[in-house]
Amino acid sequence: MTYIAKPRLHHPSLTRNKVGYTRRDYEGRVSTLCAGCGHDSISAAIVEACWELDIEPHRVAKLSGIGCSSKTPDYFLGASHGFNTVHGRMPSVLTGASLANRDLLYLGVSGDGDSASIGLGQFANAMRRGVCMAYIVENNGVYGLTKGQFSATADRGSKSKKGVVNSDSPVDLVALALQLGATYVARSFSGDKAQLVPLIKGAMSHGGAAFVDVISPCVTFNNHAGSTKSYDYIRQHNDAVSRIDFITPRSEITTEYAPGELVEVRQHDGSLLRLRKLHSDYNPTDRNAAMNYMQTHQARGEVVTGLLYVDPLATDLHNALNTSETPLNLLEAPQLCPGAGALEQINASLR
Ligand SMILES: Cc1ncc(C[n+]2csc(CCOP(=O)(O)OP(=O)(O)O)c2C)c(N)n1
Ligand code: SF4
Ligand SMILES: [Mg+2]
Numbered sequence: 001m002t003y004i005a006k007p008r009l010h011h012p013s014l015t016r017n018k019v020g021y022t023r024r025d026y027e028g029r030v031s032t033l034c035a036g037c038g039h040d041s042i043s044a045a046i047v048e049a050c051w052e053l054d055i056e057p058h059r060v061a062k063l064s065g066i067g068c069s070s071k072t073p074d075y076f077l078g079a080s081h082g083f084n085t086v087h088g089r090m091p092s093v094l095t096g097a098s099l100a101n102r103d104l105l106y107l108g109v110s111g112d113g114d115s116a117s118i119g120l121g122q123f124a125n126a127m128r129r130g131v132c133m134a135y136i137v138e139n140n141g142v143y144g145l146t147k148g149q150f151s152a153t154a155d156r157g158s159k160s161k162k163g164v165v166n167s168d169s170p171v172d173l174v175a176l177a178l179q180l181g182a183t184y185v186a187r188s189f190s191g192d193k194a195q196l197v198p199l200i201k202g203a204m205s206h207g208g209a210a211f212v213d214v215i216s217p218c219v220t221f222n223n224h225a226g227s228t229k230s231y232d233y234i235r236q237h238n239d240a241v242s243r244i245d246f247i248t249p250r251s252e253i254t255t256e257y258a259p260g261e262l263v264e265v266r267q268h269d270g271s272l273l274r275l276r277k278l279h280s281d282y283n284p285t286d287r288n289a290a291m292n293y294m295q296t297h298q299a300r301g302e303v304v305t306g307l308l309y310v311d312p313l314a315t316d317l318h319n320a321l322n323t324s325e326t327p328l329n330l331l332e333a334p335q336l337c338p339g340a341g342a343l344e345q346i347n348a349s350l351r
Contacts, residue, residue, distance in 0.1 A: 005030070006027065017051055019054045025051075026050050026076060027075075027077075029075055031043065032071070033075075037068065037219055037220075038140065038190030038218070039068055041190040041196075041216070042072065042136065043072050044076075045196040045197050045200055046076050050076075052197070052201060057078075057080045060081065061104040062080055062082050062083075063082070063083045063085060063094045065084075065115075066088075066145070067145045069114065070084065070109060070110060070111060071084075071145075077107075087118050087119070088114055088115070088118035089122060090110050091122040091131070091135075094106055098133065099317070102323060102327070108126075108136065109138070110137050111138055111139070111151075112139040112140060112141060112142075114137075116151060123173065128180045128181055129320075130209045131317050132208055134206070135212070136203075136212045137212070138190070138216040139229070140218035140229050141153050141222050141227070142218050144221060152168075153173065153229075155170050155228040156169055158228045159225075159226030159227060160221075160222075173213050178308070183210070184203055184208065184309070184311070185210075185290070185310075186199045186213070187213045187214070188213075188305050189216075190216040194243075195244070198245060199212055200212060201246040201271075202246050202271070202307065205246075206268075207268040207316060208315060209314075209316065215234050217230055237302050239297055241279050242275040242282065242307060243275070244275050245273075246271065246272075247271065248271055249272075263275040263283070265284070265285065267310075267312055268314065275307060284307050287311075293308075
């Protein structure tokens with residue numbers, strides 16, 4: 001149905017958010033992915049998150065690599081800035097764009113092949129540098145676009161559609177993000193919109209390197225018995241550590257919880273992450289504990305989901321490099337070329 005254009009007309013009574021947009025204003029073109037692909041559910045969650053956050057679409061820059069997952073930015077936020085880069089190279093292009101213009105909200109969308117196979121080095125360096133962005137990997141354990149080869153996140157022992165058993169160890173992007181210093185790390189499932197939407201909202205408001213790994217089944221090449229990234233497998237092995245409510249700085253806090261059931265984390269921008277604990281011993285602000293918890297539960301074959309780690313005092317690459325607050329394309333000639341005196345001072349400081 002790729003030739004069908006979406007109608008531009010909206011029903012006049014569609015609900016508008018605080019900046020005057022309807023949900024439809026956050027959509028993109030009609031998806032060309034296979035019916036039932038987990039990636040489409042993630043696109044729907046991104047639309048919902050941006051609408052609920054009252055983000056003006058033109059304030060978002062969405063960047064991706066290559067793959068079915070990396071095609072999805074075409075299917076949401078049609079009025080935002082977009083850059084479909086080269087396979088595995090989204091993080092460096094996003095880093096450059098963000099350094100040139102820190103006024104935009106950066107959303108990186110990638111696949112497990114794009115980020116854990118060819119793009120592993122790029123992923124690692126973006127995390128380690130604290131590039132301010134929400135980085136979403138739509139993780140199906142295969143290269144969907146090139147017809148279902150195992151990717152680097154495929155579990156050892158997982159079976160391909162043709163019955164081949166994967167003998168390689170998996171790359172765990174969540175464990176890597178934790179180890180490399182990402183300051184917001186979450187895992188979710190494309191089939192759990194109630195969990196995914198607030199996790200994306202938290203990531204987009206975080207103010208540092210925020211990573212969300214979303215298990216997103218490929219219905220065409222990796223949704224059979226024996227796969228550890230199928231809808232059935234994830235539903236049976238999902239171990240959620242918490243349920244998250246995202247509360248913007250402007251919202252009234254209404255629901256009450258019994259003491260001990262809640263962890264509240266206030267982020268830099270004033271937003272509040274309310275975590276309703278499902279596991280009483282889980283502390284999402286302790287990086288080492290998060291790693292231990294993940295590894296222990298993974299060894300039992302469980303897929304741990306939820307907000308796994310957050311540093312509410314996160315800083316980012318802009319802080320570290322003291323970058324220009326003004327987007328570079330708005331700087332005037334006197335700022336860009338301050339003259340021979342300023343050059344002489346810089347040279348003198350380097351002698
Ligand atoms: C440099 C380069 N190498 C290989 C390819 C072929 N290729 C295109 S998409 C892809 C894998 C995509 O897998 P993933 O990122 O997991 O996305 P999915 O399709 O599963 O969503 C590969 C190997 C390419 N386009 N460019
Ligand atoms: S091949 Fe797999 S990943 Fe690609 S669109 Fe189809 S179901 Fe989704
Ligand atoms: Mg994939």
